[in-house]
Amino acid sequence: MNNALSNYYRILSGKAKPRFKSADLDRKIKQAGKILESCELCERKCRINRAEGRLGFCRAGTEWRIFGAHSHFGEESELVPSGTIFLAGCTMRCVYCQNAPQSIKPELGEMWSDKEVAEWIDKKHKEGCRNINFVSPDCYLWNILKVLKLVKSDIPVVWNSNAYYSEKTAELLKGIVDVYLLDFRYFNEKCAIELSSAPNYPEAAKRNHLIANKDAEMIIRVLVMPNHIECDAKPILKWIKENLGAGTRVNILAQYHPCWKAMEYKEINRALSMEECGEVVVYAKRIGLKNL
Numbered sequence: 001m002n003n004a005l006s007n008y009y010r011i012l013s014g015k016a017k018p019r020f021k022s023a024d025l026d027r028k029i030k031q032a033g034k035i036l037e038s039c040e041l042c043e044r045k046c047r048i049n050r051a052e053g054r055l056g057f058c059r060a061g062t063e064w065r066i067f068g069a070h071s072h073f074g075e076e077s078e079l080v081p082s083g084t085i086f087l088a089g090c091t092m093r094c095v096y097c098q099n100a101p102q103s104i105k106p107e108l109g110e111m112w113s114d115k116e117v118a119e120w121i122d123k124k125h126k127e128g129c130r131n132i133n134f135v136s137p138d139c140y141l142w143n144i145l146k147v148l149k150l151v152k153s154d155i156p157v158v159w160n161s162n163a164y165y166s167e168k169t170a171e172l173l174k175g176i177v178d179v180y181l182l183d184f185r186y187f188n189e190k191c192a193i194e195l196s197s198a199p200n201y202p203e204a205a206k207r208n209h210l211i212a213n214k215d216a217e218m219i220i221r222v223l224v225m226p227n228h229i230e231c232d233a234k235p236i237l238k239w240i241k242e243n244l245g246a247g248t249r250v251n252i253l254a255q256y257h258p259c260w261k262a263m264e265y266k267e268i269n270r271a272l273s274m275e276e277c278g279e280v281v282v283y284a285k286r287i288g289l290k291n292l
């Protein structure tokens with residue numbers, strides 16, 4: 001798959017349609033609704049019936065809960081301005097989360113109807129946003145599919161996820177997403193469990209990146225954390241180079257700073273140093289990654 005986002009630019013210039021416009025949304029909505037009855041939208045696979053009001057780890061129900069929606073100028077240069085919707089309720093629990101507690105407590109988010117979300121998206125498109133960017137979307141797949149059916153504008157869809165979603169979600173996303181904007185957070189499962197309560201994260205992330213890379217265009221975010229360079233950042237970059245190719249678009253994020261409960265974890269209770277960031281960037285270039 002072309003990692004230079006060429007199809008995304010074709011949509012922006014009106015030469016192609018966003019992929020959801022030709023997708024079988026009715027079938028996908030039905031399938032996603034069925035998954036909610038024994039939820040395994042993410043790798044955690046709580047298997048509770050959300051359709052009957054039960055809540056799993058993410059605590060998301062069946063209604064939209066949104067804790068922020070605006071034109072965002074801080075995303076990757078290809079994507080801005082981006083009509084960004086921050087969804088409340090997350091499938092992971094990162095101790096350093098910069099949006100907690102709103103991000104992880106759906107009850108703190110505002111309830112919107114499908115119609116309100118769709119109208120907001122059309123409005124953002126008219127205002128010049130280049131895409132609709134769903135942040136932390138995985139537990140809201142059913143809601144998102146329903147809204148895409150109502151959206152009138154030809155706006156590309158960005159799936160801004162921690163990459164901890166299930167195979168079933170990955171399957172339903174095929175043909176819907178124009179740009180996968182995926183974190184690759186941990187290569188070591190011990191780190192994923194300790195810092196994000198995310199068992200099997202590395203395997204899920206590898207699988208989802210491979211599928212996403214075949215399905216559409218992709219940008220990978222690698223957040224570098226202090227003392228997690230050898231166990232996570234470097235092996236992630238090496239895996240990307242070996243499995244997705246040297247041209248994969250990778251954004252090495254150096255902005256880590258301790259938030260929320262990070263002060264309880266000595267090794268990540270400080271900002272990343274310039275030297276550490278430099279070491280990771282030099283490493284990425286040395287192993288041959290070309291699209292940083």
Ligand code: SF4
Pocket residue numbers: 039040041042043044045046047050055056057058059060090091138139
């Ligand atoms: S989305 Fe994930 S965390 Fe939320 S209920 Fe479903 S399986 Fe559990």
